[in-house]
Amino acid sequence: MAASKHVIKLNLDAGNASMMDLGKMLGQTGVNLVAVKRAYDEVTAGQRGDVVPVVVTVRDDRSFDLSVRTPPTAFLIRKALGGKGAATPGHASAGTLSRAALRAIAERKLPDLNTADPEVAERIIAGTARSMGVAVED
Structure with a gap:
């Protein structure tokens, strides 16, 4: 048993x-x-x-x-921005996340994500950032 x-x-x-x-x-x-x-x-x-x-x-x-595990995505995004997410996502902006910061967060989170592709990981992180009211540079 x-x-x-x-x-x-x-x-x-x-x-x-x-x-x-x-x-x-x-x-x-x-x-x-x-x-x-x-x-x-x-x-x-x-x-x-x-x-x-x-x-x-x-x-x-x-x-x-x-x-x-790796730190939560929202924590890493807030750390990269040096602040919080937006109080009302979709209406207020909490800042802009650079491509380099997005890539760094995606690389750090890759072991815990459901993908092995870094580009897909970046899209996942970008989606979390948008849900927090954070814009992502193009």
């Missing part, structure tokens, strides 16, 4: 995971929260300042595995 497990997805600050957030989401699993925090902080230390999603798989024996 296979061991049951918990699979929890979290968005945490890279290199500095909040024990409060970990406790809220992982407390019921009985996993060692300090060990999870240390492992996450060690893996994401090079990305400090970003929000880096992680999938934590906790097995019955309370051992765990971390699967680190």
Whole structure:
């Protein structure tokens, strides 16, 4: 019989995971929260300042595995613009994203997207930017 497990997805600050957030989401699993925090902080230390999603798989024996993802697309777009998206997308503009920034975001997100084609990835990122009220340079 296979061991049951918990699979929890979290968005945490890279290199500095909040024990409060970990406790809220992982407390019921009985996993060692300090060990999870240390492992996450060690893996994401090079990305400090970003929000880096992680999938934590906790097995019955309370051992765990971390699967680190790429930062959310909206976060990367806001970071490239240095601000927020539009309060009313479609009516107000939040800024313009350069082609170079769009390409950089697409390359970073490529491992987590449903495509291996960089041009398709750019179109996916451009769609997210438009939904945030951000224009993309032609």
